[in-house]
Structures are given as C-alpha cells and as structure tokens.
Amino acid sequence: MDKNSKIYIAGHHGLVGSAIWNNLLQRGYTNLVGRSHKELDLTDQQAVKRFFDKEKPDAVVLAAAFVGGIMANSLYRADFIMQNMKIQCNVIEQSYLHGVKKLLFLGSTCIYPKNAPQPMREDALLTSPLEYTNEEYAIAKIAGLKMCESYNLQYGTDYIAVMPTNLYGPNDNFHLENSHVMPAMMRKVYLARLIHEGDWDAIRNDMDRRPINPTDKLRKEIGEGNVDGRSDKERILQALAFYGIGNNCVTLWGDGSPLREFLWSEDMADASVHILLNVDFKDIIGIEKYSSVFYGSRIDGTVDRNNSEGRGGAIPSLGEIRNCHINIGTGKELTIKELAELVRKTVHFGGDIIWDAEKPNGTPRKLINVDKLHSLGWTHKVEIEEGVEKLYEWYQNSLK
Numbered sequence: 001m002d003k004n005s006k007i008y009i010a011g012h013h014g015l016v017g018s019a020i021w022n023n024l025l026q027r028g029y030t031n032l033v034g035r036s037h038k039e040l041d042l043t044d045q046q047a048v049k050r051f052f053d054k055e056k057p058d059a060v061v062l063a064a065a066f067v068g069g070i071m072a073n074s075l076y077r078a079d080f081i082m083q084n085m086k087i088q089c090n091v092i093e094q095s096y097l098h099g100v101k102k103l104l105f106l107g108s109t110c111i112y113p114k115n116a117p118q119p120m121r122e123d124a125l126l127t128s129p130l131e132y133t134n135e136e137y138a139i140a141k142i143a144g145l146k147m148c149e150s151y152n153l154q155y156g157t158d159y160i161a162v163m164p165t166n167l168y169g170p171n172d173n174f175h176l177e178n179s180h181v182m183p184a185m186m187r188k189v190y191l192a193r194l195i196h197e198g199d200w201d202a203i204r205n206d207m208d209r210r211p212i213n214p215t216d217k218l219r220k221e222i223g224e225g226n227v228d229g230r231s232d233k234e235r236i237l238q239a240l241a242f243y244g245i246g247n248n249c250v251t252l253w254g255d256g257s258p259l260r261e262f263l264w265s266e267d268m269a270d271a272s273v274h275i276l277l278n279v280d281f282k283d284i285i286g287i288e289k290y291s292s293v294f295y296g297s298r299i300d301g302t303v304d305r306n307n308s309e310g311r312g313g314a315i316p317s318l319g320e321i322r323n324c325h326i327n328i329g330t331g332k333e334l335t336i337k338e339l340a341e342l343v344r345k346t347v348h349f350g351g352d353i354i355w356d357a358e359k360p361n362g363t364p365r366k367l368i369n370v371d372k373l374h375s376l377g378w379t380h381k382v383e384i385e386e387g388v389e390k391l392y393e394w395y396q397n398s399l400k
Helices: 015-026 045-055 070-075 077-097 132-155 181-197 200-209 216-222 233-242 265-278 281-285 336-347 371-375 384-398
Strands: 007-010 059-062 102-106 159-164 166-168 249-253 262-264 326-328 352-356
Touching: 007 015, 015 166, 015 265, 045 077, 059 077, 059 265, 070 077, 077 102, 077 132, 102 132, 102 265, 132 159, 159 265, 159 281, 166 181, 166 265, 181 200, 181 233, 181 249, 181 336, 181 384, 200 233, 216 233, 262 265, 262 384, 265 326, 326 371, 336 352, 336 384
Parallel strands: 007 059, 059 102, 102 159, 159 326, 166 262, 249 352
Antiparallel strands: none
C-alpha cells in the first residue's frame, strides 16, 4: 500500500484501534477513516453497506468488538456471541463486495482450548474444548478468523487474522463491570487506597470520569440510577464493595494462580501495522500451497465481476489449509497474583489483597507461541514492569 491508500479502522477509539491509528499516522499514512459507534453501528448491515458505498476504503482494520472480562462474559453470554458475529459478518462481507485489497482482523488468544499445550501454537485451534467462561466470545472470534481464511481460499482475497494475547495500554477500559483484568485490578487498588486515605475529592472525580451503571443484582442493593461523583458516600461505598473494593482492602476473583501473558497495546499496534504493510496471505501459508488460478477472483484480492460463477479456491490436491492466523504476544508470562503485587507496588497500595477462591479462575494458563510472528520480522519492545507503570501514568492523566 502507498501512503495515499485509504485505510478504514473499525474501532478507532478503542484500546487497539486508537494505537493502530496513531502508528499509521507516525508512518506517514494519513488517509485514515474512522467512525464512532454513534456514527456507525457495525451491527447494522445496511448502515455498514452505506458506509462502504460512500468511503470505498482500500484497506480495513477490524479492531471493533464487544469485549469484557470474566464477569461481563458470564453476565452477557448472548451479547458476546451475537454482537461480535454481526460486526464481523457485516465488515468482512462488505470489504469483499467493495474490493478491499487488504483486511486485518483482530481476534483473541481465548480462541484456544482451555487445556491446550503451552505455549499455544496456531495449530492448537479446535483441538479440544474451550474455556467455558469466555466460550461465546471465543466462538465468535474463531468464526471471524475462519471467515478470513475461507474468503482467501475461495475468492483469493488477502485477509489476515491476528490473535493478540491480553492487551493493556492507553485508552484502556477501566470500568469496573466489563474491563479486563489489569485495568480493573489497578482501579480497584487505587480506589481502596483513596478510601483509606479519606480522599473523597479524588474518589468523586474518579466516579465522575467512570460512573457505575448498576447491574440488576447491584440495583437491588442500592436502587436505581448510576453511581457517580454526585452520589452520597454511603451509596458509593456500597457500589464499590459490590466490586470487592473496601477500606484499604481489595477482593479479587479466583486464587491468583492462573498464568497470563500481557502485551502493551502500542506494541500490538506496531505488530499489526507491520503485518498489514509487509505480510500477505501467501507469505503465511507458502506460495506453493496457494493457487493463483481462481474462478471469480484474482490472487491480488480484486474481484472479476464478469465471471458468472463467482467462485474459486485452493486446488483440492494441495490438501487442507488451515490455522493461517498469527499469534501476537511476548512469549512471557506471570501469575495473576504476581501481577497484583506489581500493581500494588506501582499504585503505592499498602492494604490487603484478598483472593476469593469461590469465584472462577478462568483458563489456568494462556501463553502463546510467537515463533511465526518472529519469523515475519517483529518482536515486542515493552516489558510488563515498564508497561504497568505506563498504564498507571495514563490512568492518572485521564482523571485530570
């Protein structure tokens, strides 16, 4: 792609999308297109079609998704599979119909089986059952990567799926109900420290920035309406206690034993843009396995609309082609308990961290193999210790 190529980034306000947007700008790609959720509902098929009709992007980065941690995945199982499937189907279909030359689909390493051999290689996909607590999200993401793979094999498109490990960084989601483990943990520890210090100005400021919209269960305890900086102290304390936040005390789910890998979002963005600009589908599977003879499409991803069949694909004699996605991570891990201690140190929290073993741990271990990524010319830069400090600095600045 040249510097004038129009690139649509779906989810450009999110954790990864915003980092990819900035990375492209830094590389001189300024013809970028983005739409907020209010401007474009990606679950609306006709709205997505109208957008593609108007903008006609050359490339697409699909970073938009309905996401959350263990609690959100447990509460909104139907939403996690339906919303993500709608987004993926609409964007990928319209990309094909409008002749998009390159598409990058962002998934998640939760696609791998709960008990997959560690570190998890790309070929571990669909070899045994998934982790139950995030099964719906994982199934949606598996469908997305299979759509990319299948469009490539049938139509000769150049759609690449990348599976990032647990991400954190600027523009992360710190809302207590649906955030991922690190930002949720960081905010809980921070608020517990403020309660102990009696710093209600800081507490109210934090609650104003990120108010709590009570779940049905919490609503029964504290009544209707959001909890924000204008709420009375008792109501704020009740709401925070519901999420395990007390006076110099934080309760976290599980026993802290699961092992997790974390990747700084700006590193993820750099890897994504590297792949978008330098890696083609044929590079991943080997050109000798990929047919340049397509009926209804061409190897460069453009579509021959004069062909009445509109079908094509890899030659059957080449055998099965699968697991064409790319893991993106660091190849390093630590326990959730070790992460909690790192957050405690960074936030200067001297209180207690209690582990509620009655709550689910999630997958015991989730480390990915990044050999394929390294072979394509990219490795991470930010280590976890530096990253936690950078995230806390960003969070503090977001409260100003």
